[in-house]
Amino acid sequence: MQIPVSEIHEIIDREADDEGSIISALEKVQQHYRYLPKEALILASQRLGVPLSQAYAVATFYNAFSLKPKGKYCLQICMGTACHVRGSPQLLDQMETKFNIKAGETTPDHLFTLETVNCLGACALGPIVVVNDEYSGQMTVQKSDALMKRLIRKEGLD
Ligand code: FES
Structure with missing residues (x-):
C-alpha cells in the first residue's frame, strides 16, 4: 500500500x-x-x-496505534476470561477459517484484520466482538456468521 x-x-x-x-x-x-x-x-x-x-x-x-497496515474492518474478539468461557475461542476459530488468516493478520485485500483483545470491560455481555468501534455482545457462532456475511456482502464479495 x-x-x-x-x-x-x-x-x-x-x-x-x-x-x-x-x-x-x-x-x-x-x-x-x-x-x-x-x-x-x-x-x-x-x-x-x-x-x-x-x-x-x-x-x-498504546494499543490504539499500529505499525502494521490494518484492514478496512478490524474485528476484535475478546479473549478475557468471561468471554473465553462463553465461547470466544470458537468465534475466533470460525473467523480465522472464514477469512483464512490468523489473529493478528490482515487479509491480502486489506479488507479484514482479526485481533484478539483482553477484557473490554463489558463481561456481562460476553462474548464480545468489536468491528471497528462497534460492539456486539452475546455473540454466538450464528450471529458471528451473519455479521461476517453482512460485511462481505457490503463489499460486494459474495
Ligand atoms: S472478558 Fe470480555 S468483556 Fe470482559
Whole structure:
C-alpha cells in the first residue's frame, strides 16, 4: 500500500500548527490510514521536535496505534476470561477459517484484520466482538456468521 508522503505532511503540519502533541499527531495519522506508516513517525518527530525514539515509544506503547497496515474492518474478539468461557475461542476459530488468516493478520485485500483483545470491560455481555468501534455482545457462532456475511456482502464479495 503506497501512501503519499504529502498527505502525511499535511496531517502532521496541521497538528504542529495547532501546537498538538506527538500523540495527537499520531492519532490523526492512525485515524486516516488505520496504521502508522514509518514516514509518519519520521515526519512527526522532525516537525514536532521530538526524538524519533520517543515517537516510536509512543507508537508501540498504546494499543490504539499500529505499525502494521490494518484492514478496512478490524474485528476484535475478546479473549478475557468471561468471554473465553462463553465461547470466544470458537468465534475466533470460525473467523480465522472464514477469512483464512490468523489473529493478528490482515487479509491480502486489506479488507479484514482479526485481533484478539483482553477484557473490554463489558463481561456481562460476553462474548464480545468489536468491528471497528462497534460492539456486539452475546455473540454466538450464528450471529458471528451473519455479521461476517453482512460485511462481505457490503463489499460486494459474495
Ligand atoms: S472478558 Fe470480555 S468483556 Fe470482559
